Amino acid sequence: MSALTALQLQDFRSYAALALTLDERPVVLFGANGAGKTNILEAISFLAPGRGMRRAALDAPVRHGCASGAWGVHAQLKHDEDDPFALGTGLDPQKRSRRVRIDGQNARPSALADLLRLVWLTPAQDRLFAGPRGARLRFFDRLVLSLHPEHGRNATAYERAMRDRQRLLDEGGADPAWLQACEQQMAEAGVKIMCARADALAHLQEQINARAQSAFPQADLHLEALYEDAPEVTAPDLLDALVQGFSRGRHRDGAAGRCLSGPHRANLHVLWRAKAMPAALSSTGEQKAMLIGLTLAHARAVAAKDNTPAPLVLLDEACAHLDANRRAALIDEVCAMQGQGWLTGTDQHLFEAFGDRGQCFEVAEGTARAVE
């Protein structure tokens, strides 16, 4: 079991100072619109590397009107029976950079990933199935990253090489050897990206398939490469196939002003298995249920991975569109998880099915009060 047993916020968004003492049970935050529920989840999301669940600029969380210009989040993180770790992060206003401390020692943000895994679902993701391909791929890549931490590095290397190649194509008359060098780098990173995605997809699908009786619809996932002659991950000469594909596409990509083939053009298709229908055609509540199903499967896939702590699962307004049956099913799933779940909603009654299996806080005016 992985759980936060304490959480403190300083000058973080609507909070001057907030201190929560917790046990290992799932946490419910309820309160009116604008009360500060999502702010608490966002604060937790900064306990992982990256820009948090709002993808905010580093100084955006600083509480308006606060003189220090800094924000801080501190937590006690407990894994099973081990002694808790003290995690701290925040903005260092002098250096304009993120400060991370683990058990009182300075650490790199990336070190947080070894101690704490996070999975989150926000209302901004509600349009994921019907929305643009790129947003869906970003969602999937974040999921891949939680199973393959090197995925981010490979994606950065791929994008850098792709930008360099495009600059050469845009300028025209480049030495073919330079272009070839960029394409080789793209292909090398591209192979790693494709393999990590295929592996993550298989693990996710395995977790989905394991829950035949779930209240959350089972999805069939498929990653489509949006270009002709796209090699399969199983292609014996995947690297060569990518290199040749980039080389063949030079003229076309030069004219288009961007690279039109490669792993960055993949499209994640999500199908409602029982209806054999694209998830995008489902109702609002059905899409939400599928998203929650995917998120829970993601959490189980991370938890099932060796040497990886079970992830904390942050579900912002996950109950909003769910009927009472699905709400109760979600609460049962959250209680069964090996990582602490955090749920938000406007009304306490949405969470009645927790009984005493959860700990409830009423959020209002910069405070969070524990309620029975």
Ligand SMILES: Nc1ncnc2c1ncn2[C@@H]1O[C@H](COP(=O)(O)OP(=O)(O)OP(=O)(O)O)[C@@H](O)[C@H]1O
């Ligand atoms: N940097 C900041 N300084 C001070 N207040 C901020 C800052 N950023 C956001 N806020 C305020 O925080 C408040 C609470 O936001 P939050 O998103 O947590 O509400 P919520 O409880 O999740 O509401 P909802 O139910 O509508 O989702 C908002 O009123 C917003 O104006």
Ligand SMILES: [Mg+2]
């Ligand atoms: Mg909110």
